[in-house]
Amino acid sequence: MTLQAKNFGSKCTVSEKFLGQVGKSGLVEQVLTWAKFKAQTLLEKAGGGKKSKKLRGIPKLDDANDAGSKNSLSCTLILTEGDSAKALAVSGLGVVGRDKYGVFPLRGKLLNVREATHKQILENAEINNLIKIVGLKYKMKYETREDLETLRYGKIMIMTDQDQDGSHIKGLLVNFIHHNWPSLIKMPFLEVFITPIVKATKRNQELSFYSIPEFDEWRSTTHDHHTYRIKYYKGLGTSTSKEAKEYFSNMDRHKIKFKYSGPECDQHIIMAFSKKCVDQRKEWLTNWMVERKRRKELGMAEEYLYTKDTKQISFKDFINKELVLFSNMDNERSIPSAVDGLKPGQRKVLFTCLKRNDKREIKVAQLAGSVAEHSAYHHGEQSLQSTIINLAQNYVGTNNINLLQPIGQFGTRLQGGKDAASPRYIFTMLSPLARLIFHPHDDPLLRYQKEDNQRIEPVWYIPVIPMVLVNGADGIGTGWMTKIANYNPRELIECLKEMIDGKEPSINLRPWYKNFRGETESVGGDRFVVSGEIAVLGEDKVEITELPVGTWTHHYKESVLEPMLSGNEKTKAPPVITDFKEYHTDTTVKFVITLTKDKLYEAEKMGLHKFFKLQSMISTTSMCAFDQDGCLIKFDNVKQILKNFFTLRMEYYGKRKAYLEGMLQAEADKLSAQARFIMEKCDGRLTIENKKKIKMIEELKNRGYPSDPVKVWKKKQIEKGNMDEEEQTPAEQEAEREEPTQSDLDYDYLLGMTMWTLTLERKEELINKKNNKVQELEDLRLKSPGDLWTDDMKAIVEKLDEVEEKERAEEAQSGSITKKGKGLSALAKGGKKGLDSAPSAHGRRVVPEIGDDLKKKVETLIRAKERKAEGGAPGKRGKKKKENGEGGEEDGEPGSEGKEKKARAPAKKREKGAKKSPKKKRNFSGSESEDDFNSSGSDVEFSSPPVQAEKRLPRRSAAANVKFTFDSDEGSEEDWKEVKSRSKPDTDDDASLSDSSPAVKKKTPAKPVQEVEKFTDSEDDLTHNKNDVANNKNDNDKLFDSLLGSGDDKPMNISSDEDDPPPAPKAKPVKAPKEKKAPKEKKTPAPKKRPAKKKADSESGSDDDMFGSKAKKPAKKKKKNDSDDSGSDMDDPASPSPPPRSAGGRARKPTKYTMDDEDESDY
Incomplete structure (x- = not known):
């Protein structure tokens, strides 16, 4: 049994019943126990060695003088967040001395060891250094004082920024200790050193706040808070050396001890960092948000952890009151x-x-x-x-x-x-x-x-x-x-x-992307298929003029067309096209592809969109x-978002109308008072010259002039809570600090007018302004909130038309085509360059089709989801979660919108493409977006986006590939899971077509290239690891890594081989001379053909193989360790592969079993 499963020469598909019986037999538990023992042995070797006084080779460590000595129990290691924080701590050590305190800076956030593999832990330099510095040993249980005396440091003090990211680092360190040495949590081993996050200063008074909620509470209860100078301490680097000495001088105030208050502390730590506690974590956050909302409604301040009298905190309180702030901020x-x-x-x-x-x-x-x-x-x-x-x-x-x-x-x-x-x-x-x-x-x-x-x-x-x-x-x-x-x-x-008119929205909304010339069609269950554009130009040419949304031009060329042209060396797949040319611009797409007549016929029979991977899927779940x-x-659906927005927006249009009416009235009153003031001044009835300010104000008050009507009205609105205070300039803030306003009367709007306003022209202008304000107010009163909204939307549509028309003119001028269809009129100014990038006028457009089998699959998934919402269906496999405790919640009920297909007039201008045969009338597979498949079973994911693929927990080798299977009769949504991002498609099309063509036909062409992957509108998701081949190395090691998980948590489920479709029916015959030549030969093969047997030898995906990776040669010739191969059989599915050699012939060479250290590490 030295061969990898995919090289056995055959495939055994086991049933759920058999897997259940294996699970009950105890075999799985034995394998897991052995794997954990093996991993634990390796970890123990990497643990701290014999207690030593001096450590060498650990950069940036400032060791305590007594560390590792007989006085080590009284030593404290200060862990800081970065080098600047270390400098602050070293400044503070000038007060407390260096004998009992050491300092070690952390480089950002620590690894979440609860979800890391033993290999990740062994290779993490920071964790290894931390273990060596403290003198920790994995096999030790630190339960007594004598046990603690074996350490180089008796305590760890965490000194991070007081912001939410600093709280996360504290939590990761607590998780590190709790996961490996839970007994240390119960000992007085962990402490935190807190510093102010905000300081408020007024003259000689200085107030320090150690959490944002504490500062918010002070600000809300202090009416003159605006007279203080506020300084936000983003990080420890903001504090000066003088402040550092002040912190360490008052150690009792800044040092907070962690205390263990019972089993609920363990439960909360596991809940916050274990990937298996997805639902609990979601409930925890939801309850916190509801409680915060309730406290706001009651006018209560948020809860915070550190008060003036706080000396110690429990781990439970830390999770519920501090770490929750980071989790909420992350969201x-x-x-x-x-x-x-x-x-x-x-x-x-x-x-x-x-x-x-x-x-x-x-x-x-x-x-x-x-x-x-x-x-x-x-x-x-x-x-x-x-x-x-x-x-x-x-x-x-x-x-x-x-x-x-x-x-x-x-x-x-x-x-x-x-x-x-x-x-x-x-x-x-x-x-x-x-x-x-x-x-x-x-x-x-x-x-x-x-x-x-x-x-x-x-x-x-x-x-x-x-x-x-x-x-x-x-x-x-x-x-x-x-x-x-x-x-x-x-x-x-x-x-x-329509909603303003009191009607229900009649439009079935479907995803729409500006300037996208393809089609979007609903397949039910809140899923939409997005199709590119392809047309047939002749007997041997096709042109692609649009790609699915989120599929980028260069990536499509590199991952789909180039493997089609040159073949796939790893899978020994021959070329399927003979040439392609590029005519696209930065805004348009145009590939002209040449292939043989036979290949074109077979591609049309399969479906050109499927053959060239021109379909992807969008989910709204x-x-x-x-x-x-x-x-x-x-x-649950788009219209629910629309209705939620409509309710709030209509409420604010009512508020806007009331505000504008009050403001217009106040402005009209102000203009009236100014006009009256000027007329009285010009007539000589009002004299203000050569008088003291207080006398002038008194005279204006006696004459009935109001205080500034606009300011008075705004002040009333602020007091009612209808609007916020207006922002003051720094000069106004400084003036208010020095000399608060004594009088409530404000006549600056009269006395501050310039001499020019006394002219006849300015007087008449003021009167006209006043009349206009009054007329504007009357017009406003005649309108309803709905009328105001309609006017605003009309203005948006008009400006949108104008902006898009300008963009189209610029595109046409540069020779680009932005409209679907032939667009010859737009090419008049573009010349030959424009014609090159435009769709060909004589092309026969191929209409994208969605197979009934995919629609049935969607319906099956919907039923499975409904069963799960009702309590779960028997025999259904457990849903996989993702790393870092970020998994998913279950889907809500699917929405009902988007089920009608819209007619697209421009699409009808070309002829329909050849229809697929009944056997092949199957929709593409493997091109659905990650969120679509993940969210079909989970709309709340505790997982990293595709850009963070390098942080994924190791799973089976196939987890690195995009794999969708439609041959299983099981309704589980796991069949829809996609674990890779769109940047590099890794899906083998054979897997998805196997059940649609059960009978193997000798003349069936080689399978098409890999599918275009999912779309996502997040740019971050575009950064994808292109070294997927290397990532599949050492699959044996990855398997046991994934089996290990956490010692405190439940073991992971072992998935069956049924994740892969039966590969044999998909075997495609290849011409014999090609098979006998070198595998990398790219030339056209000789006409002789031979049947493909035992396709499973090379096609069996690494999904089936839990311990193996791709072997590039037949197993019987393989001498070295299989796990050293760099690729997997799914490394490059973009090109069809030739059939494996027949198993017939001479007897198999006796198997050699070689067990060396490297082999053991794989297990």
Whole structure:
């Protein structure tokens, strides 16, 4: 049994019943026990050795003088967050001395060891250094004082920033100790050193706050808080050396001890960091958000952990009151608001742009600095620059309405935005649509936040249309994730108009992407198939003029067409096309592909969209967003989001109307008083010259002049809570600190007028302004809130038409085509260049088709989901979770919208493509998006986005490939799971077609190249690891890594081989001379053919093989360890592979069993 399973020469598909019996036999437990023992042995070897006084080879360690000596129990190791924090701690050691205190800086966030493999732990230098410094040993149980005396340090003091990320680092360190040495949690071993996060200073008085909720409570209860100077301490590096000495001088105030209060502490730590506690973590966060909302409604302050008298905290309180702030902030960073569709960083950018109101363009790098200045942004500017670029992008698959203008190279569909220029070289400014969508009349009604004693961006904006649906959303947080597609703004506006009229929206909304010329069709169950455009040009040519949304041009060429052209060396798949040419631009797509007549016939029979991977899938089952109260909500369908937005927006139109009426009345009163003042002054009835200010104010009061009507009205609105206080300039704040206002009367609006206002012209101008204000007020009173909304939407549509017409004119001028169809009229100015990139006029368009089998599969998944919601169906496999405790919640009920197919007039201009045969009339497989498949069983994912694939927990080798199976009769949604991002498709098409063609036909052509992967609108998801081949190495090791999991948690389920479809029926005959030549031969094979037997030898996916990886040669010739091979059999499914050699012939050579150290490590 030295061969890997995929090289056995055959495949055994076992049933669920058999797997159940194996699970009950105890064999699985024995294997897991042995694997854990093996892993534990390796870990123990890497643990701290004999207690030593001096350590060498650990960089940046400042060891305590008594560490490792007989006094080591009284020594404390200070773990800091970065080098700057270490410098602060070293400054403080000047007060307490260096004998008992050592300092070691951490490089960011520690590994979550509860979900890490033993290999990851062994290779993590920081964890290994920490174990050596403290002198910990994996096999030890530290339960007594004598046990603690074996350590080099008797305590660990965690000294991180007081922000939410610092809280996360504290939690990861607690998790590290609890997972490996749970007995240490019960000992007085862990401490934290807290520093102020905010300081408020007024003259000689200084107040320190150790948490944001504590500062918010003080600010809400202190009426003169604005007279204090507020300083936000983002990190420990903000504190000076003088302050560091003050902190260490008052050690009792800043040192907080952790205490173990019982088993609930263990439960809370596991809940916060174990991937198996997905549902508990989601419930924990939901309950916290509900409680926060309730406290706000009752006018109560948020709970916080550190008070003046706090000396110790329990682990339970730390998780519930401090770590929860990080988890919630993680969600707020990743998941947008359903009100304005923005995440905090995006909202800060928009706030700064609206505040600056630039009429000229500004560099992206400069704007990022301005955002940090105006909105109290406390993180790195690099991520802010990326946010600005994303807001301005407008190529296919990004924003339907970009709020910023892309002036320069902001990225294209060629590389999905990765080709954007440096922020130093590109410019931007507000889009002309931005101020129509975020109307200035709504600004006074928003609830603005305050930080560093300055007013920053509001909690959310209230746009005229639901931008969360216009531009979509994508993000993964803690306990929750979201995936919202883009929708047509004009259709949304029509729906809103119907709702204003009291009707139900009649339009069946479906995902829509600006300038996308393909088709989007519903397949039921809130899933939509997105198809590119392909046409047949002749007997041996086809042209591709559109790719699925989120499939970028260069990546498609590299991952699909090039393997089709040159064949696949790893799978020995021959070429299936003879040539392709590129005619696309940065905004259009055009591949002209040449292939043989036979291949074209077979491709049409299979379906050209399927053959060339021109279909992907979008799911609408994972639509989560924050509501207006800051609570996360999962929306079942698009219209639910629309109705939620409509209710709030209509309420704010009522508030806007009331505000405008009051403001217009106050402004009219102010103009009337100014006009009266000028007339009385000109007539000589009012004399103010040569009088003291107090006398002048007294005379104006006696004559019945009101105090500034506008300020008086605003003050009343603030007192009623209808609007926030207006922001003061720094000069006004300073003046108020020095000399508070004594009088409530404000006549500056009269006495501050210039002498020019005494002229006849200015007097008449003031009277006209007053009359205009009165007329404007009367017109407003005649309108309803719905009328105001309708007017705003009309203005948006008009400006949108204008902007898009301008864009089309620029595209036509440069020879680009943005309309679906032939578009010859647009090429008049483009010349030959335009014709090259345009769809061919004589092409026969192939209409994309969706197979009935896929629709049935979707229905099966819906039924399975409903059964699971009702309590679970028997025999259903457990749902896999993802790493870092970030898994998913179950889907809500599917929405009902989007089930009708819209007629697309331009699409009918070409002839329909050849229809598929009944056997082959099967929809593509493997091209559904990750969120679609993941969310079919889980709409709340505790997983990393595709860009973070390198952090995934090791699973079976096939987990690194995109694999969709439709041959299983089981309704589990696991069959729909996709574990890789769209940047590199790794799916073998054979797997998905096996059951559609049960009879093997000798003339069946080789299978097509790999599928185009899923789409996602998040640019972050585009960064994909292209070394998937290398990542599948040492599969044996990965298997046991995944089996290990956590010692405290349940063992993982062992999945069956049924994840893979039967490969044999998919075997395609290849011409014999080709087989006998070198495997890498790319030339056209000789006409002689031979049947394909035992396809499973090379086609059996690594999904079936739990211990093996791809072997490049037949097993009987293989001498070296299989696990050393760099690839798996799924490494490059993009090209068809020749059949394996027949098993007939001479007897098999006796098997040699070689067990060396490397083999053992694989187990």
